Amino acid sequence: MRAVRISRPGGPEVLVEADLPDPVPAHGEVLIDVAAAGVNRADLHQREGGYPPPPGAPDWPGLEVSGVISALGDGVTDVAVGDRVCALLPGGGYAESAIASVGQLLPVPETIDLVDAAALPEAISTVWSNVFMTAALRAGETLLVHGGSSGIGTMAIQLARAFGCEVAVTAGTAAKLEACGRLGAGILIDYHEQDFVAELLKATDGRGADVILDAIGGDYLDRNIQSLARHGRIVLIGNQSKAPGALNVGRLMAKWGSVHGSALRARPLAEKNEIIASVLANAWPLVASGQVVPVVDERFPLAEARRAHERLESSTHIGKLLLVP
Known part of the structure; x- marks a missing residue:
């Protein structure tokens, strides 16, 4: 099969095409022909x-795919060859074929384009596990999302x-904020031109956000605490700023607030299976009904993975970028 490997640590230029042996599913796994x-x-x-990838995972990148099941490992009975699926992976998605654990599969409804379905597994699992399972966002509460136009x-x-x-969302251009508004965000904050703390407090009559989803990190931490409603919850899923954040403990205590850090890829398989099961029960019906849809900015041929990485690094996209074998 064709795959894209990392020849050495570095920039997009280190991504290279390679011919690799066709993978074979083990017990509890399936082989997916990647769409x-x-x-x-x-x-x-x-x-x-x-x-680095977790022990035992493929060393080529790719944490989510969509496609059709082409082979079953021993002990797999709940799905069949020919099923349309998308899946979380510990790695190995940048290829024509990929191995997935059966507990990490999501069925692709006929209403969803099979290629676009690759935009769903990582995003829906990350949001569901952090915002709803961990932070327990409830109806009537306010969610602040930094980088609202991302996947x-x-x-x-x-x-x-x-x-x-x-x-409420923060984003860096008018076009990104408009896209967030079309999806349903009601409080739109340009982080280049506006202080998100002041804008959020003004828009919520001083109350703030009940839950904040933050992939920026760094000095956003203290500003997030300032933005919290009482008993508010901050979930950190990244540190794109690459800067350390200072925690004002007194300010957090005054809000009765909490800060939770999270990463999805490194979780034990059993924990990820629990997340997928909860997604299937609670969030996936919204996908099946069309109420929640994949937002895809651009599709790239697998051979142009370098260009896809350059586009992601530029942060000019809205939604997800996909590689198509």
């Missing part, structure tokens, strides 16, 4: 040498609105 693979910031970190952000807006929540 598309999602491109995520974790892939950039892996390419740079800072985010994670566009998913968070849709899920929060579907569950009856108000959504």
Whole structure:
């Protein structure tokens, strides 16, 4: 099979095409003929040498795919060859074929384009596990999403609105904010031109956000605490700023607030299976009904993975970027 490997740590130029042996599913696994693979910031970190795959995972990148099941490992009975699926992976998605654990599969409804479905697994699992399972966002509460036009952000807006929540977002251009507004975000903050703390407090009559989803990190931490409603919850899913954040403990205590850090890829398989099961029961019906949709900015041929990484690094996209074998 064709795949894209990382020849050495570095920039997009280190991504190279390679011919690899066709993978064979083991017990509890399936083989997927890949229709598309999602491109995520974790892939950039892996390419740079800072985010190695978990033990036993393929060393080529790719944390989510969509496609058709082409072979079953021993003990797999709940799915069949020919099923349309998308899946979370510990790695190996940048290829024509990929191995997935059966507990990490999501069925692709006929209403969803199979290629676009590759935009769903990582985003919906990240948002559901952090915003709803960990932070327990409830109807009537306010969610603040930093980077609202990202793949994670566009998913968070849709899920929060579907569950009856108000959504505030930060983004860096008018076009990105307009896209967030079309998805249902009601409080739109340009972080280049506006102080998100002041704008959020003004828009919520001084109350603030009940839950904040933050992939920026750094000095956003203290400003997030200032933005919290009482008993508010901050979930940190990244540190794109690459800067340490200072925690003002007194300010957090005064809000009765909490801060939770999270990463999805490194979780034990059993924990990820629990997340997928919860997604299937609670969020996936919204996908099947069309209330939550994949937001795809651009599809790239697998051979142009370098260009996809360059586009992701530029942060000019809205939604997800996909690689198509």
